[in-house]
Amino acid sequence: MAQKIDTQELKFWSGNRTQIRKDYEREILQAVLKATENDFGLCKIEENSTELPGDEESKVFTERNYDLLVTIAGNQKFKDQDIFVIEKPLAKNLLGYRIPIVHQSALDKFNTKTSETKLKQLVHGIPETWSDVKIFEKNGYSVLEKGNLDSLFERLSNKEFDYTAFGANEISSVFERRASKFDNLGINDGILFYYPFPMVFYVNPNQKKLAERLDVGLERINKNEVMDSIFNSYYGTLIEDLKLNERRIFTLENPFIPKAFKTSEPDFKFIKSNN
Known part of the structure; x- marks a missing residue:
């Protein structure tokens, strides 16, 4: 008889997001889990897209016990919580444009x-x-x-x-x-x-192993260009579609950005600020 393989259930909250962000972030998560399957085991995503008011969103770990979510680095709703922040952007800095x-x-x-x-x-x-x-x-x-x-x-x-x-x-x-x-x-x-506004994984403080897995997985899908492939499938024509290189850029300071992202520059280097 074949040995039963245990599958971890991962509670992923994706509420309060636009549909395209939900789809993109889910696909990145799936790629990360696949890239780390041999090291960390099988994992099934249980996604919940319930919309939550701002004060309730801050309780997704403390009261609702979700395992992870994607949000912007330096999100002030979680500033007093001891959580794992995976300091690897998921979509370059497109949300900051x-x-x-x-x-x-x-x-x-x-x-x-x-x-x-x-x-x-x-x-x-x-x-x-x-x-x-x-x-x-x-x-x-x-x-x-x-x-x-x-x-x-x-x-x-x-x-x-x-x-x-x-x-x-x-x-x-x-x-x-x-x-x-x-x-x-x-x-x-x-x-x-424009301002630094990268999207990153936030992880429940009780899920140290998951935080390690996400960090390793993101490193791998960056190196093997899987992340670039996913990114391009969603956003590959944005520069032309939105005329990004023809616009005037007004650069703003983000006072809440963590130190790791302080020096973030526009990802499309040929787009110059005209401030």
């Missing part, structure tokens, strides 16, 4: 000649508890922190604020799924904001 979705009445204010002073006078609508809020406020931008993702674009359509911004890795998906039903909204093609 923030592209505006704008009300048509303000489109002419977002062009390559727009000054930083004028941009700071416009109101940036951001859902409650999102990390972007403190970053933009720290850099002197006007922010309206209110509501959630579900109500964001209706409020923008009603001119409650001038624009909102999403990472280059999710902007097209977000617009197609949520914003495109409002005829007076559009993706701006003149500017983008």
Whole structure:
């Protein structure tokens, strides 16, 4: 009789994310687990995409006992928790390229000649508890922190604020799924904001072995170019599709970025800041 092989069950929380991020992050996790199977054993992912309010998101380890999630390095919701942070970015720094979705009445204010002073006078609508809020406020931008993702674009359509911004890795998906039903909204093609905002694995403090596995696995899929292959399958045409190399970049300071990422530069080296 064949010996039964034990399979570890991995509780992965992927709520409060856009669909394209969920899909991408899941595929990276699957690749990591496959790359480490011989060393650490079989593993089955139990994914839960339950949406949680900001204060509940911080309890995914302490009260809900999930094993891991993907979030931005330096997420302040977890600043007082003793958790494992795997300091290897999962999607280069695409989430840190923030592209505006704008009300048509303000489109002419977002062009390559727009000054930083004028941009700071416009109101940036951001859902409650999102990390972007403190970053933009720290850099002197006007922010309206209110509501959630579900109500964001209706409020923008009603001119409650001038624009909102999403990472280059999710902007097209977000617009197609949520914003495109409002005829007076559009993706701006003149500017983008940049700040270090890498996505990384956060791991339950009781899962030291899992943290080791993720670190080893990410190293391997980086070396064998599996990560690049996955990245390119999702984002390989972004530079052209979003005209990234034609935009004016406004570089912001991220005061919460961990030391390991302090010197992060734009990943597309040919995109130059015109600040």
